[in-house]
Amino acid sequence: MPLQVKRLLIVFVLFIGIMLGLKYFLTPESWREYGAYRGNALTEISDKEAKYVQTETCAMCHDSIAELKTQGAHKSIQCEICHGPGYKHIDDENIDMNIPDDNQFCMRCHSKNAASPQSIIKQIDAVEHSEGEECINCHNPHQPWL
Amino acid sequence: MNKYETLYEALANLDGYIYPNEIALNWDLLIVMYPYVTGLVAGAFILASLNRVFDIKALRPTYEISLLTALSFMLVATMPLITHLGQPWRFYEMLVTPHLTSAMAIFGFVYLWYLMVVLLLEIWFDYRYDMVIWSQQKKGFVKFVYKALTLWVSETSPESRKTDEKIGYFITVVGIPSAFLLHGYVGFIFGSIKANPWWSTVMMPVIFIFSAMVSGIALVMFIYMGVSYLRKQKPDMMALDTIAKYLFYILIIDFTLESLDQIHRIYEADESFDILKILVRGKLFFTFFIMQIGVGVLIPLTTLGFLQFKKPRERIRKIIYLIISICVLVGIFYMRWNVVIGGQLFSKSFYGFTSYKVDLIGGADVWLSVLWFIVPFFILAFLLWLLPPWKKNHEAMH
Amino acid sequence: MAIKKENSSRRDFIKNSSMFAGGIVLVSLLNPLKMVYATKKPKGKGKWYGIGIDIEKCIGCASCARACKVENDVPNEPFFFRNWVEQYTITNDDEIKVSSPNGGIDGFKQPVPDDEIYKTFFVPKMCNHCAKSPCTQVCPVGASFESPEGIALVDKSYCIGCGYCVQSCPYGCRYIDMENGVVDKCTLCYHRLQKGLDPACMMACPTGARIYGDLNDKESAVSVFIKENNCAVLKPQLNTESKLFYNDLSQEVH
Numbered sequence: 001m002p003l004q005v006k007r008l009l010i011v012f013v014l015f016i017g018i019m020l021g022l023k024y025f026l027t028p029e030s031w032r033e034y035g036a037y038r039g040n041a042l043t044e045i046s047d048k049e050a051k052y053v054q055t056e057t058c059a060m061c062h063d064s065i066a067e068l069k070t071q072g073a074h075k076s077i078q079c080e081i082c083h084g085p086g087y088k089h090i091d092d093e094n095i096d097m098n099i100p101d102d103n104q105f106c107m108r109c110h111s112k113n114a115a116s117p118q119s120i121i122k123q124i125d126a127v128e129h130s131e132g133e134e135c136i137n138c139h140n141p142h143q144p145w146l
Numbered sequence: 147m148n149k150y151e152t153l154y155e156a157l158a159n160l161d162g163y164i165y166p167n168e169i170a171l172n173w174d175l176l177i178v179m180y181p182y183v184t185g186l187v188a189g190a191f192i193l194a195s196l197n198r199v200f201d202i203k204a205l206r207p208t209y210e211i212s213l214l215t216a217l218s219f220m221l222v223a224t225m226p227l228i229t230h231l232g233q234p235w236r237f238y239e240m241l242v243t244p245h246l247t248s249a250m251a252i253f254g255f256v257y258l259w260y261l262m263v264v265l266l267l268e269i270w271f272d273y274r275y276d277m278v279i280w281s282q283q284k285k286g287f288v289k290f291v292y293k294a295l296t297l298w299v300s301e302t303s304p305e306s307r308k309t310d311e312k313i314g315y316f317i318t319v320v321g322i323p324s325a326f327l328l329h330g331y332v333g334f335i336f337g338s339i340k341a342n343p344w345w346s347t348v349m350m351p352v353i354f355i356f357s358a359m360v361s362g363i364a365l366v367m368f369i370y371m372g373v374s375y376l377r378k379q380k381p382d383m384m385a386l387d388t389i390a391k392y393l394f395y396i397l398i399i400d401f402t403l404e405s406l407d408q409i410h411r412i413y414e415a416d417e418s419f420d421i422l423k424i425l426v427r428g429k430l431f432f433t434f435f436i437m438q439i440g441v442g443v444l445i446p447l448t449t450l451g452f453l454q455f456k457k458p459r460e461r462i463r464k465i466i467y468l469i470i471s472i473c474v475l476v477g478i479f480y481m482r483w484n485v486v487i488g489g490q491l492f493s494k495s496f497y498g499f500t501s502y503k504v505d506l507i508g509g510a511d512v513w514l515s516v517l518w519f520i521v522p523f524f525i526l527a528f529l530l531w532l533l534p535p536w537k538k539n540h541e542a543m544h
Numbered sequence: 545m546a547i548k549k550e551n552s553s554r555r556d557f558i559k560n561s562s563m564f565a566g567g568i569v570l571v572s573l574l575n576p577l578k579m580v581y582a583t584k585k586p587k588g589k590g591k592w593y594g595i596g597i598d599i600e601k602c603i604g605c606a607s608c609a610r611a612c613k614v615e616n617d618v619p620n621e622p623f624f625f626r627n628w629v630e631q632y633t634i635t636n637d638d639e640i641k642v643s644s645p646n647g648g649i650d651g652f653k654q655p656v657p658d659d660e661i662y663k664t665f666f667v668p669k670m671c672n673h674c675a676k677s678p679c680t681q682v683c684p685v686g687a688s689f690e691s692p693e694g695i696a697l698v699d700k701s702y703c704i705g706c707g708y709c710v711q712s713c714p715y716g717c718r719y720i721d722m723e724n725g726v727v728d729k730c731t732l733c734y735h736r737l738q739k740g741l742d743p744a745c746m747m748a749c750p751t752g753a754r755i756y757g758d759l760n761d762k763e764s765a766v767s768v769f770i771k772e773n774n775c776a777v778l779k780p781q782l783n784t785e786s787k788l789f790y791n792d793l794s795q796e797v798h
Binding site: 149150153157162163164165166167168169170172173227230231232233234236237239240243244245247248249250251253335338339340341342489490493494495496497498 | 621622623624625628630640641642643644646647669678681682683684685686687702703704705706707708710711712713714715716717718719720722724725726727782798
């Protein structure tokens with residue numbers, strides 16, 4: 001084999017060796033545990049804290065309101081849709097939850113829109129229906145038609 | 147200044163409806179530069195191979211310049227891609243844990259193959275004998291550099307030169323499909339995205355290969371004239387005329403393929419056609435019809451076609467070649483622009499468009515793109531100083 | 545999170561390298577007609593999540609979009625969404641108007657008077673968690689992957705932010721999180737599922753328009769939903785095997 005080719009081969013073998021070495025040292029732990037990805041990523045993603053604690057958790061303390069709510073038209077609605085996520089509140093009750101009282105909030109769901117199915121939700125024209133009155137003066141949000 | 151400012155601006159300039167996440171145009175000018183620079187490499191290399199493999203003797207004066215041009219652009223070819231990443235320091239992951247179903251993951255390997263096995267080796271075998279001679283003539287650090295470059299092999303016997311020649315030829319033969327692979331592959335990155343009807347066409351890799359050849363040939367033509375001018379030498383008109391001839395032929399093929407692609411699209415007129423029609427006639431009108439087709443194809447094609455029949459004086463021809471090469475380089479840049487940016491301007495909902503404005507002063511993508519286009523010229527200047535083709539021993543066999 | 549270097553045995557390393565080297569050859573030579581998908585549905589009794597959306601029940605309140613933004617720390621800007629709601633209005637002149645102001649969070653208005661409307665409806669959108677997902681297929685480093693439960697996830701500490709998956713998602717469900725330059729997308733609240741909670745959007749829906757569950761379990765809510773309704777997926781021609789099933793999907797929806 002000619003000398004220059006021999007030298008070149010040495011360089012190439014060195015290069016490939018370095019590449020394989022880097023591959024060996026830089027391949028992360030748990031690679032290909034389940035597939036071509038870091039298996040640890042699954043636990044890392046699922047370790048994230050959940051912010052919405054769901055109605056069952058709320059009902060542990062606020063049982064009377066939860067009971068009231070189960071009898072009204074809003075029974076299928078989770079507490080935290082209106083009151084915001086409860087993950088801080090369950091640890092420290094001094095952290096207040098959100099108590100929305102403006103008409104705009106109710107209108108998120110109840111404003112008139114031809115795209116909203118009539119059979120699913122009661123829709124009103126805010127001005128016509130209440131003439132400037134606050135929704136919550138007539139309706140209890142936990143049991144809207146008391 | 148808010149980093150979301152440009153997005154709010156785009157939000158204010160929406161046409162129709164787009165998916166909310168589509169407002170951010172993730173592949174910006176840097177990704178336009180990536181196929182552009184890679185294409186220049188592949189094209190310049192193929193021009194060099196025309197001389198060596200297909201034995202077109204008129205191209206001999208541009209052989210080394212083509213190779214060195216290809217190398218200097220090759221060295222920065224990955225930089226637009228890497229600097230565009232959201233996490234540039236993690237780019238090594240693509241080599242360490244390549245995901246084999248991804249078209250992009252193999253780029254690192256195609257790149258290494260082409261750089262290490264094709265370009266560097268071909269140049270090395272071509273220059274080995276000369277580097278040995280130069281290492282004997284020079285002194286000090288430069289001597290050491292040449293010695294290191296020869297890998298401390300000082301063989302100059304005729305047999306060793308014959309070996310260089312044989313292996314060099316073999317590498318060039320391997321190099322042609324490799325150059326096709328390199329750029330066809332870049333085309334495949336776009337052509338394989340089935341979600342995007344503007345990209346998703348089997349023609350994409352083929353079009354990319356031929357547009358790469360067009361741009362690379364134009365670049366070598368431009369650089370050859372530039373280098374001759376700087377060295378105060380007369381460029382070899384035979385070589386220039388031959389380059390222009392090949393530019394003409396390949397431009398015809400390129401334009402035919404691109405037209406075929408568009409005609410096919412127009413005739414089939416599938417579900418995406420309506421939105422693409424509005425795109426091409428509206429937001430892409432200037433870059434597509436004026437720059438890509440007008441400046442990039444029609445002007446060079448008619449001028450070069452005219453030159454096939456009637457040859458004006460040398461001085462005029464030189465000016466024509468200079469203008470044509472710039473036209474082609476600009477045109478191919480806009481071709482990449484229309485592919486990359488155009489493909490992101492319309493919504494995959496087919497109901498609207500977002501907008502993209504090049505931020506000439508503040509945009510990091512702009513100055514990085516300019517940087518990655520200028521750096522190769524400095525590398526080339528250095529390479530021409532280190533490995534001057536005009537000081538080579540030209541009794542070499544090919 | 546820092547990526548620790550591998551400490552598996554040398555034999556593993558050699559095995560992995562040879563697997564890698566042989567990978568392309570095997571795929572191309574032994575099985576030339578096999579399609580190259582990133583993931584394959586695992587055999588056995590594990591969970592395989594699917595989603596159902598009942599368009600007839602969606603009132604366009606965008607509670608799902610709000611809850612998702614809060615639960616998953618999605619930037620509170622009008623252009624990054626893991627899920628959003630679109631309003632389609634088709635006029636009597638056959639004009640199709642689509643809107644999604646701030647993903648629906650800002651509230652919907654009808655762009656045309658009621659007597660000019662031919663039909664109108666809301667379409668909630670989110671990641672389709674495709675079984676043959678184009679996004680995980682194109683990820684160059686394996687940072688986007690499909691979990692064994694069939695949920696397309698992003699390993700944010702490994703993502704390089706190339707944006708290739710963003711381009712390849714036909715549904716526009718991915719975005720680059722500009723805070724750290726990596727991709728973000730719907731995880732079907734993987735962290736909540738693993739804790740036995742419902743995904744935020746499913747929990748937040750006041751009308752029960754959103755359903756999810758195990759497609760392998762033929763008694764699950766989503767399996768029953770698919771069985772009892774005439775469901776369709778988005779862009780079926782792309783063969784992504786989307787696992788987001790819409791009841792009453794109009795052909796205008798892309």
